[in-house]
Amino acid sequence: MSTTLADTTVDRDAVALVIKARRRVTRRIALVTIVMAAGVVFAFSISLAIGDFRVPIWRVLPAVFGSGHPEEVFAVQELRLPRALLGLLVGAAFGMSGAVFQSLARNPLASPDILGISAGGSLSAVFALTVLGVSGLALSLSATAGALVTAVLIYILAYRQGLSSYRLVLVGIGVGAVATASTQYFWTRAHTYDAASVAVWLSGSLNGREWESIRPILFMLVVLVPVTLALGKQLKTLELGDDSAKAVGIAVQRARAMLLLLGVALAGAGIGAAGPVAFVAFVCAPIARRVSRSPGPPLLQAALLGSILVLVADLVGRVALPSTEVPVGILTGLIGAPYLLWVLATTNSSGQGD
Numbered sequence: 001m002s003t004t005l006a007d008t009t010v011d012r013d014a015v016a017l018v019i020k021a022r023r024r025v026t027r028r029i030a031l032v033t034i035v036m037a038a039g040v041v042f043a044f045s046i047s048l049a050i051g052d053f054r055v056p057i058w059r060v061l062p063a064v065f066g067s068g069h070p071e072e073v074f075a076v077q078e079l080r081l082p083r084a085l086l087g088l089l090v091g092a093a094f095g096m097s098g099a100v101f102q103s104l105a106r107n108p109l110a111s112p113d114i115l116g117i118s119a120g121g122s123l124s125a126v127f128a129l130t131v132l133g134v135s136g137l138a139l140s141l142s143a144t145a146g147a148l149v150t151a152v153l154i155y156i157l158a159y160r161q162g163l164s165s166y167r168l169v170l171v172g173i174g175v176g177a178v179a180t181a182s183t184q185y186f187w188t189r190a191h192t193y194d195a196a197s198v199a200v201w202l203s204g205s206l207n208g209r210e211w212e213s214i215r216p217i218l219f220m221l222v223v224l225v226p227v228t229l230a231l232g233k234q235l236k237t238l239e240l241g242d243d244s245a246k247a248v249g250i251a252v253q254r255a256r257a258m259l260l261l262l263g264v265a266l267a268g269a270g271i272g273a274a275g276p277v278a279f280v281a282f283v284c285a286p287i288a289r290r291v292s293r294s295p296g297p298p299l300l301q302a303a304l305l306g307s308i309l310v311l312v313a314d315l316v317g318r319v320a321l322p323s324t325e326v327p328v329g330i331l332t333g334l335i336g337a338p339y340l341l342w343v344l345a346t347t348n349s350s351g352q353g354d
Helices: 002-049 057-064 070-105 117-132 137-158 165-189 192-202 211-230 232-238 242-247 252-274 280-292 299-319 328-349
Strands: none
Touching: 002 057, 002 070, 002 280, 002 299, 057 070, 070 211, 070 232, 070 252, 070 280, 070 299, 117 137, 117 165, 117 192, 117 252, 137 165, 137 211, 137 252, 165 192, 211 232, 211 252, 211 299, 232 242, 232 252, 242 252, 252 280, 280 299, 280 328, 299 328
């Protein structure tokens, strides 16, 4: 009898420790999310305040709503607000897309940039821009369609009685190289004006964006983000493996197909709005997971971190060099390329080749 009571006490203590640990993790995730959200607000406000004509930070919010000096209202509402809002949305789209892909493949290299999905979306968008002459929502839908076709092609070529993440990355690199070469072809065949527009767009730029550029991605994210977050629990289970997912009643293939479609659509929305902003999808999810120590895919945290990264990079690109604007994609590439080398080095040294 005493043994039974002792066992029961031990079990209760173990359960209490597990509950305490889960609460600690939940509190940390909530705290990190709040801090990141505050970081988005701060980066957004600074982006509206700083420029050739500076607006005091405490007068930014009134200027957004049309109150204050006319010069400040014009600078904030007409010149900076569309660009900053677009940077926020593009960063969120790429960040969440990267988290979906890396969680599905269980590989830190499996982002739209590395897998060639961004290259496929860019090819479709450049074709639509230079040959069909489309813009706005049609351009975003073209990029999404191209990214989806590329993802399906990569999946078919990489599938061999199962899907190896190592083979997926290699096939994606090959398909991405073909898509990039095809993009260069259409670029060189374009008229001078279109070629200049494509050059700016391919670098990943928010320069000159107006309200018409925001509506397509805003409409798409209003639909895609809630659905992706709602499927986050299934994505967390899929990270544990197909057998674990089947054991809890998840239709693995259907769930994976739905999440893949959402990840592609998020990447396509970002590409259609600002071009292939490099490495945002690649770096945000691993950093968000490390900071929050989340046991599941850090979808919301990656989206917030993506917004911060794009807003800060765009701000630096606007003010770093006098009379010259550096496209945001160049700066995010300077951040992401060393991180890619670090991931490759640490993955190789730890023996995690697949």
